[in-house]
Amino acid sequence: MSMKVADIAVDEELARRMPKPPKPSLSQRSWMVIVAPLAVVGIIAGSWAIVASYVNPVLIPSPQRVVRDFGTLFARGTAQGALAISIRELYIGMFIGLAAGILFGMLIGRYSMAEGILGPFINSANATPLNILIPLFILWVGISSKARILFVVLITFFPVLLNTAGGLRNVSRGYVEVGKTMGLSERQLVRKVILPASVPYILAGVRIGVALAVIGMIVGEMEVSNVGLGYLLNFYGQGFQTGKLLALVFLSSLIGVFNVTMLRLVQRRFFRWTIAAR
Numbered sequence: 001m002s003m004k005v006a007d008i009a010v011d012e013e014l015a016r017r018m019p020k021p022p023k024p025s026l027s028q029r030s031w032m033v034i035v036a037p038l039a040v041v042g043i044i045a046g047s048w049a050i051v052a053s054y055v056n057p058v059l060i061p062s063p064q065r066v067v068r069d070f071g072t073l074f075a076r077g078t079a080q081g082a083l084a085i086s087i088r089e090l091y092i093g094m095f096i097g098l099a100a101g102i103l104f105g106m107l108i109g110r111y112s113m114a115e116g117i118l119g120p121f122i123n124s125a126n127a128t129p130l131n132i133l134i135p136l137f138i139l140w141v142g143i144s145s146k147a148r149i150l151f152v153v154l155i156t157f158f159p160v161l162l163n164t165a166g167g168l169r170n171v172s173r174g175y176v177e178v179g180k181t182m183g184l185s186e187r188q189l190v191r192k193v194i195l196p197a198s199v200p201y202i203l204a205g206v207r208i209g210v211a212l213a214v215i216g217m218i219v220g221e222m223e224v225s226n227v228g229l230g231y232l233l234n235f236y237g238q239g240f241q242t243g244k245l246l247a248l249v250f251l252s253s254l255i256g257v258f259n260v261t262m263l264r265l266v267q268r269r270f271f272r273w274t275i276a277a278r
Helices: 002-017 026-052 063-075 078-110 112-126 130-141 145-169 173-181 186-223 228-238 242-270 272-276
Strands: none
Touching (some): 063 242, 112 145, 130 145, 145 186, 173 186
């Protein structure tokens, strides 16, 4: 027994004396975060320019043409008006979908009775392609922003709900038992034990929902609109104005990048432990 204790002490002393792996320097971090992505963008842009010089510009316009058309859309005010409408519908629908998904996910993930009642309906609705419901939305609320917002709500709702419910179900039973032993009420147990342990799952669902919300906004405006970015994408695509079409594609992708970046900032500010746990 004494030999085992001595061996453990020796192992701990060796572990303390072992050099820790050096942290990346500021220049290395700058390379990883800034220089490397810019280098990749440069390679892609260069390859694109070379290919565009040998292909019909209607099919693949040059990067310079896309940048010029991008500036033209903003100079004429076309992009600003469409962007304002799309952003409004996107964030109204997205926040409603996120909030509803988290609330229903908590309900289903925590209470087996709610899962038994609502689970079959949610699974069947989630398996249904949402774009086939667009004609029904038009009948219900007409060709208006309400139909487009409703589409964004639904496309955001399901991934958040399923991830939240899965997170609550995967909370360690030992944590729950310890909370009950300490005399926590059901509300305190959910707030202090279950929800914090489920945050990584919820954030994963929110990340998926935020990305899908942009898709829902574009698809809704393509199908049920004569305004917004989706309508302009249809318009320029049918008119073979590929430069302006690609400019709007990049603008739509920038909205998605902005949403993901803001979500990461929120995670770093309020849920730092989920990053440290990686």
